[in-house]
Amino acid sequence: MDIITTHTNTDFDGLAAMVAAQKLYPGADIVFPGKISRNVEEFLALHKDMLKIKPLKLVDLKKVRRLIVVDNHNPKRIGKLAKLMEDPKVEVHVYDHHPATECNLNHKTFVLEPLGAATTLLVERIRGKNIPITPLEATILALGIYDDTGCMVFASTTPRDVEAVAYLLDKGANLSVVSEFLGRPLTQEQQSLLKKLLVSSQRHNINGVKVLIASADTGEFIDGLALLTHKLSEIDQADAVFVAVEMEDRIHVVSRASVPEVNCREIMASFGGGGHVAAASASIKGLAINDLKAELLEIIKQKVRPMMTARDIMSSPVKTVYPETKIEEANQVMLRYGHTGLPVVRGLELVGVISRRDVEKAMHHGLGHAPVKAYMNVNVHTTTPDAPLSQVQDMMIEFDIGRLPVVENGRVVGIVSRSDVLRTLHGDFQGRYYTMFNKGSSNHVRYKNMMKRVLPENIMEILYLVGELAQQYGYKVYAGGGIVRDIILNVENLDVDLIVEGDAITLARALGEKLGGKVRTYEKFGTAEVSLKNGSWIDLATARVEFYEYPAALPTVETSSLKHDLYRRDFTINAMAISLNPGTFGELVDFFGGREDLYAGIVRVLHNLSFVEDPTRLLRAVRFEQRYQMHMDPQTLRLLEEAVHEQLITRVSNERIWYEMKIILNEPEPADVLHRLWELGLWEQIFPEVTYWEVQPVLEEIPQALMVLRNWGWDEPAEKWLVYFIAILHWNDVQTATRVCERYTLGRRQTEKVQDTIKHWRNALRDLSSPENMKISQLARILQVLPREAYPMFLALMEDRVAIQRFRKVMEAVRSNKPTINGKDLKAMGFKPGPLFRKALDAVWQARLDGLVKTREDELKLAEQCMYKLQKGEQSCV
Known part of the structure; x- marks a missing residue:
């Protein structure tokens, strides 16, 4: 007997890897070693009849001759099946993506590679052997990869994971199913636990790293602790999060980290756990939760490496000027040494800071002869040599300062600039500072x-x-x-x-x-x-x-x-x-x-910090450029490219971004502006969930589609921007599109229109392109599920002439065949208002579309017949 297993508390990667292994080992049975996660349990409630799964209690361990273990190589995590991994009579094959542990054994096949998901390993082998897979199997395998890579955004994701998903999509993987089961809402128990964790959260600053430790005691086992830890990290924005929850007879610990100074795997190994550098877990018995928290904190203090400090990145010695130094002299010093600002000292005492921006403005206004003290900033923020890099960065952002003097014992010992910080955060950053002068004068012309x-x-x-x-x-x-x-x-x-x-x-x-x-x-x-x-x-x-x-x-x-x-x-x-x-x-x-x-025809910023002061100007620059068929001057374009490189637009509130984007989508030719945003690298910072080239063809076709629809008598919706917004999101799944709508605070009705479009456009397009002859009423029902704002996108997607003709036919029929009766007429007949009214009126509408009724009298007669039939319990009244 051959069996395939994974780890206890099986997740989607474990399930998918087992399904994939069954393609490589066709005669083997899938056996769960213990509990399975809630999402997997819900998925199996619908799909288990399609899979060859054998209950553990029906497995005779003595008859097992080959054991295939996926998404795990630790015998401690497969329960009763662990003895098989040590039995010399059993041939063991292992496929895993977790880092090696001391539990490794010599097996016949031992494949362990650092990928985002274990399923990827097996998909690669399926693909290499040209083993056919069904769309359902492709969907399950995609579920596994998407789950363990955080939908391709976790740091552990590799190009091989992406290639595997591309292959599965080509084989018919259904992303709607993937999004449905990955995005299940939190249960009441999970919501309650999350609240407890939020209340218990304790924040620590360890070697400059912001660490959050949260704990709770639930008594019973609650699934999804890793998900709750991820949500906690999103809420608190800490560098590292450790969650400890006592459930049943043990404490479960889950950790997540976003900085290299914290090695989660190393910390969890102290409790017998394992995982990745940025995500790991452990399960501990026989220890009180308060004692565990104290021990955990001490281990974190020992294991967390110190962050870089101001001393590590500061420039020293420091070039300084005096309060009496002239502005033009300070300007020459900055140009000569490439500084973006200078400390101003009197003797050894720091009395102020003069920035290049201040100097440029003074020079621009002919004040080069003035002393530095007249324009220097005397409210100087300083730091110490031992201040961590994160603190330096926070100070620069909070106080909008481009340089931070480093002071020790009252003396300036160094200076940290924005360029120093950016060079540390982004190794390829090249600091550049441009000077721009506009020499226009007051021109008085009568207009x-x-x-x-x-x-x-x-x-x-x-x-x-x-x-x-x-x-x-x-x-x-x-x-x-x-x-x-x-x-x-x-x-x-x-x-x-x-x-x-x-x-x-x-x-x-x-x-x-x-x-x-x-x-x-x-x-x-x-x-x-x-x-x-x-x-x-x-x-x-x-x-x-x-x-x-x-x-x-x-x-x-x-x-x-x-x-x-x-x-x-x-x-x-x-x-x-x-x-x-x-x-x-x-x-x-x-x-x-x-x-x-x-x-x-030039779009030019007024000064070189324009985009830094207000990054929404990036969007306006592109909008004006495209609206008036202008171009940015080289200086402005360089400043824009630098602002995009530094992702300044992501610092702006979503409300302000959406205000500008809504104006863009209401432009006469939004597609041109959107294309330019993509060319300049702004698209992925505004719509990171949307691949531009996937939606570009539709966006470019919408103006033509709008013109065609107007000629057909279509009433253009008041919210023209929603037409383009739907087109931008139509290729995404509902869950992702909903997140975008929530991020930009769309109204409930607008969000529903986006969701309805994504749910139905593919089926509507397929049905409308069907070779079967359909009644007008049938075609109208197909289109009825789509909001009017989706029609331009829908038409732009059509390539089949028959479908286009049907679309037009329905549009014209609906416009010219509106029923003349309503609920008041049914009430006048003596019928009691209720849900049957809608069914009867809908039947009249369909009959009107199909030409079965033509006059008001026909409509009233049919409506009356329908009401009597429906009251008798008949399902149809036509």
């Missing part, structure tokens, strides 16, 4: 006639009025930003943004009173909004300058001048203003050469 051509008369009247009101208060007011850009381009833009050198809130209240509009004020930001009776609105803002507390943060605002206000904008083409005061109405103010850039 009054242009404004009259582009803006509606009522808007012009409002702009005249606001200028007169500002004059009365002694303020200056300007139209700024996008409206100026579009006036020059002769493009309509009704979003009126006003910049006030004065008090914008006071001016807004006066304007609201004159126009009879509602005024909403934001005192903190010095801004206001005037809502007009026709539904439009006008934004007013006090001229201000913005300071970012850290990269990608929302800005802190202070009042300033028009020039400073414009300098905070994203691009030169958006940093222009038009005066609205009487006497200067229509004069263009252009400090930074935006008009020239607009005429030359």
Whole structure:
């Protein structure tokens, strides 16, 4: 007798590896050595009749001549079957991907390779021998690989795992089934345990590593502790997580680590456990949980290697300047030595720091003769030589500082720059710093006639009025930003943004009173909004300058001048203003050469930290470039590429990213913008779950599909962006698409439309392309499962002319054959409202589509017949 087994508490990798082994050893029976995980148990409840599984109690160990062990090589983990691994009469074959332990025995076949999943080992052998597999078997094997690789995102994943999955997909693996069983919701017991672990969590800083230890006592065994540990690590964002739970007669310990300083396998080996460097576990008997936690903490303290410190990466000795040093001299020092900032000292005392950005701004404004002390930052954050790298990194992010002086005994002994940190985190990082000067001057050109051509008369009247009101208060007011850009381009833009050198809130209240509009004020930001009776609105803002507390943060605002206000904008083409005061109405103010850039078709940032201060500008740069058929200048493109390389967009809140993406998806040609995002490397940072080339063909076909559908009489949905969003996600499974929707906080109804599309489009496409003749009502039912927003994508996917013709036929039939009766008519007949109404009306609708009823009288007659039949319990009334 030959049997195939794995480890106790069998997971999907164990199950899949056994199924794969059965293809290599056709006469062998699958035998579970003990308990199986809940997800596997649920899967087998549906599929066990398809597998050749033999209960352990029916196995006569004396008759076993060959034992195949997969996803395990430790006899301690196969229960009663362990004696077979030591029996010289039994031929033992082992296939595993876990690191070798002291339990290794000499077997006839012993295959142990560091892959993401044990199933991969066996799939490779199946493929090499050209052994046929069914779609069901391919699905089970894919389940195993996806489960043990975290859907290909765990650090243990290898190219071979990916190749194995590609092979299985080619053999018909069903990803819908994979996602269904991998994404099962937590049970009530698991949810309760997770809450206990969260409450009990204790945080430790060990050698600079953030370690979380959580514990609980459940009494009974609860499956899925590894999953709960993973969720705990996601919630807490610690470098390493250790979870200890007392269940039945033992304590189960699971560990996860995301930094190389923590070796989970080494730590768990102290308790007789094993696993991988980044994920390991152990099972301990005869020890109180508090004693185990204390022992675990001591072992962690011994085993965790110290993280790099500031001393390891700092530059020393440090080039310094004095408070009296001129700005232009400091600039020369920075250029000569390639520094991004300099400590300012008086004697041996650190009194401030001057950054290259500060120096560049001062030089830009002709202040090179001024002393450094006038512009240096005196609120200096410092660190010590022994501070861990993680602490240095956190300080730079929190305080938005590019360099951190290292101070010991009151003296500056070194300095750590952003480049030093990035070079440590990303070995291939090459620090670069670019200087950019825009030499545009204030250009006063009258654009009054242009404004009259582009803006509606009522808007012009409002702009005249606001200028007169500002004059009365002694303020200056300007139209700024996008409206100026579009006036020059002769493009309509009704979003009126006003910049006030004065008090914008006071001016807004006066304007609201004159126009009879509602005024909403934001005192903190010095801004206001005037809502007009026709539904439009006008934004007013006090001229201000913005300071970012850290990269990608929302800005802190202070009042300033028009020039400073414009300098905070994203691009030169958006940093222009038009005066609205009487006497200067229509004069263009252009400090930074935006008009020239607009005429030359150039998108240019205003300063070299623009993308660092606000990474959403990366998306806007691409949008403007594609909308106006422009191009980024070489400097801006280099800065963008560096920002993409540093993944700055991932530091921005999901809400802000989605705000920009929604605007992009509402563009006239979103596909062009999306393609450019992919070219520049931004796509995978915004939609990491979506492979661009898989959805690119559909995205490019949607404009044509939209035009065709409009010609067919299709009513375009109000949320045009959802058409493209559905197309972006249509190739994903429901679980993954739902995660994307949740990340970008889509509404429930919008999320359901995405889910419905993914669930049904493949079957709908297949049915619509079927050679069978179908009634219009049958075809309509096929399409009824898809939301209207999915129709353009659906049409773009069609290659069969018959299917396209059917699609059009249904669209036209549905539009022109809407029933004339409703529930009120059935109620008038004397029927009691209820679920039967819907069935009867649906039957009328189908009959109308198929031409069986044509008049209102026909519909009423059929509806009445249907209600009587349905009340009698008949399933169909047609």
